[in-house]
Amino acid sequence: MFKILFVSTHSGFYGSNQSLLQLCNGMKRTFDISVLVQRRGLFWRILKENNINIHVIPSFKLVKGNQKYIQLKRFINILILPVLIIIYRIKKYDLIITNSPISYLHAEAAKYASINHLWHVREDLVKHQKCELVGGEDHFKRKLIALSNNRIYSSYALKESYGIDNTQESGHVIYDGVLSRETVVCRKQRNINAPVILFIGSLTIEKGILHACYIVEELSVFFPEITLKLVGTYGAGIESVIRQSYPVLYEKSIISHTEFTLDTQSEYCNADFLLTLSNFEGFGRNVAEAMLRKLFVCGYNTGAIPELINDDMYGSLVNYGDDGNLIKKIVHYVEHLEEYNGIVDRSHNIAIKSFTIEACSEEYVKYVKSIN
Numbered sequence: 001m002f003k004i005l006f007v008s009t010h011s012g013f014y015g016s017n018q019s020l021l022q023l024c025n026g027m028k029r030t031f032d033i034s035v036l037v038q039r040r041g042l043f044w045r046i047l048k049e050n051n052i053n054i055h056v057i058p059s060f061k062l063v064k065g066n067q068k069y070i071q072l073k074r075f076i077n078i079l080i081l082p083v084l085i086i087i088y089r090i091k092k093y094d095l096i097i098t099n100s101p102i103s104y105l106h107a108e109a110a111k112y113a114s115i116n117h118l119w120h121v122r123e124d125l126v127k128h129q130k131c132e133l134v135g136g137e138d139h140f141k142r143k144l145i146a147l148s149n150n151r152i153y154s155s156y157a158l159k160e161s162y163g164i165d166n167t168q169e170s171g172h173v174i175y176d177g178v179l180s181r182e183t184v185v186c187r188k189q190r191n192i193n194a195p196v197i198l199f200i201g202s203l204t205i206e207k208g209i210l211h212a213c214y215i216v217e218e219l220s221v222f223f224p225e226i227t228l229k230l231v232g233t234y235g236a237g238i239e240s241v242i243r244q245s246y247p248v249l250y251e252k253s254i255i256s257h258t259e260f261t262l263d264t265q266s267e268y269c270n271a272d273f274l275l276t277l278s279n280f281e282g283f284g285r286n287v288a289e290a291m292l293r294k295l296f297v298c299g300y301n302t303g304a305i306p307e308l309i310n311d312d313m314y315g316s317l318v319n320y321g322d323d324g325n326l327i328k329k330i331v332h333y334v335e336h337l338e339e340y341n342g343i344v345d346r347s348h349n350i351a352i353k354s355f356t357i358e359a360c361s362e363e364y365v366k367y368v369k370s371i372n
Contacts, residue, residue, distance in 0.1 A: 001032040003091070004368070005055075007098045009107045012019040013040035013262070015285050016122045019154075019176040024052050026177065031368070034091075036106070057084065077105050079141050084109035094372060101125065101140075107147040116372060118150040121171070123282045124161045126178075128347050150371050152364075154283040157305030171182035172367055177360030178288045181352060182198045186294040189271045189341055194225035194333050198295070200264065200286050202258075204235035207302070208277025211229030211323055213246040213255070215275065218253055223334065231267050270291040273330060279320065281305050291315070291351035294344040298330060308355075316345035 008022065010017055020100075024033050034053035037044050046052050046320055059080050088096065088109060096110040097118045101274075102125060110117035111232075144151070151171030153159035159171055197219070200214045216228040230247060234257075242249070249255040258267075268274070274290040277298035287308050290297050297315035299305065300322075308309070309315035315330045333340045353359065 002030075002034045002095070002368075002372070003032070003087070003093045004032065004095045004097060005091070005093045007103075007192060008035060008037050008043060008097065009098070009103050011037060011039050011043055013042045015283075016099055017043045017123065019121075019178075020048065021046060021052075021361060022177055022357045023364060025050060026357045027364060028052070031363075032243050034093075034308070037104050038239040057086070057087075059103060070180045079111070081105065081109055085113045088113040088115055092297050092347075095368065099313075101107050101144050104143060104147060108220040111147060111247065116150070118152065118368075118371070119144060119171075120152045120177075121158060122154045123284075124158060124280060126296050128249075150244070152367065155307055157304040157307065158282045167172060174360060174363045174367065175354055176283050176285060176288065177357035178355055179357065181356045183357050184292050184350065184352070185265055185269060186292075189294075192337065194227065195219070195229045195273060195330070196229060196231050196271045196335055197275060198231065198267060198290075199271050199275045199277075199313065200267060202235065203230055203232045203238055205238070206279055208236075208279070209238060209273070210241070210245070211277045211321070213242055213249060214276050215323050215327055215330075216254060216328050217246050217248055218323075219330060220248070220252065224252075226254060227270060228253065228255045231264065231306065232260045249259055263288070265293075268295050271295055272334075273298055275299050276305055278302060278305075284308055287315075288351060288355035291344075291347040292355060294348045296340055296344050297347065298326060298333075309347070312343070314343065314350060316343075327355070332338045 006020055008017055008020060024035060025188050027033060034055060035047055036055045036057055038058050040056060044056065045371060049065065059077055084106065093115055095116045097120055097224060098104055098106050099120050101119055101121050108118050153171050153173050153233060154176050156173050159173055183365065192268060197216055201207055204210045212228065215224060220226050221332050261275050268290055274286060274295050276295045276297060279302055281303035287305060291314065297309055299317060300320045301317040302320050309317055311317045316333065318325045
């Protein structure tokens with residue numbers, strides 16, 4: 001059987017590793033799948049629970065920081081490189097797939113071992129992750145292309161952001177699959193007398209948490225029983241900023257918070273609107289899941305979000321920071337339930353075709369076969 005090794009560069013279980021796990025489960029009947037992780041952690045435990053072959057080999061990402069540490073990391077990676085080459089040859093992998101471009105090491109090892117390599121690019125490291133890359137952004141992109149001709153991007157917006165000198169990037173786009181068609185549980189249609197607004201993911205300024213608080217505070221004038229449900233981990237100092245800037249949300253018990261959990265079905269199904277307010281999204285897993293679960297999506301038309309949400313067809317979008325217009329749109333759809341239901345039905349139907357694990361796996365299998 002054709003042997004694939006996925007390389008994960010993160011030990012947590014955030015968006016990129018969630019997508020990787022679902023892809024592995026979707027393709028393991030077609031290919032012999034293994035995953036290499038940097039250390040034993042949450043992702044390692046989840047892979048083990050899913051009966052996926054795992055290798056643990058540490059390596060380091062080369063982003064700017066203390067110069068002594070950069071040199072030490074580079075030296076350790078040089079020592080690890082021949083070990084990887086030997087392992088890849090002994091295991092006789094047919095394809096190595098690196099799940100993030102933040103580390104060149106495994107692409108270099110694949111090249112020396114004469115094994116085909118594929119980048120799966122799920123984020124813009126500069127716009128999204130705010131990484132300061134050693135050698136600069138253009139050097140990083142040129143090396144990415146030089147090490148492998150095969151690149152998959154999670155959206156066209158992400159693909160465009162990896163172009164160099166205004167030249168179009170030639171990689172392939174495959175949207176992430178976030179749920180299985182067989183297990184999708186949808187929000188039940190109901191009257192929206194007291195809207196529940198969901199904000200899920202990293203609770204940071206970059207993701208738009210302060211905009212969310214402002215929008216809901218303004219909406220509370222129209223809907224006094226409104227709720228803002230925050231699901232995720234606060235960025236440094238963010239909770240105190242919210243308490244100081246938007247005390248009404250606490251005084252009127254409008255805001256609630258829970259840490260992120262692996263099972264978010266009830267969070268989506270018990271809400272009425274999902275807010276997506278990031279300054280850039282490489283894909284938007286939360287948006288795709290909301291669409292699949294028939295939850296109305298509204299937010300900013302940044303990054304890949306317009307690819308998923310055609311304004312007023314599958315949700316409602318405004319320009320970045322246009323909170324006043326977004327508030328008007330939410331009020332409109334609360335008061336016009338028939339339009340609301342029509343939009344969530346349409347968005348569900350398009351999401352079933354495009355954003356399921358099955359749809360992603362089918363596209364991935366076709367692409368892998370085309371490059372080997």
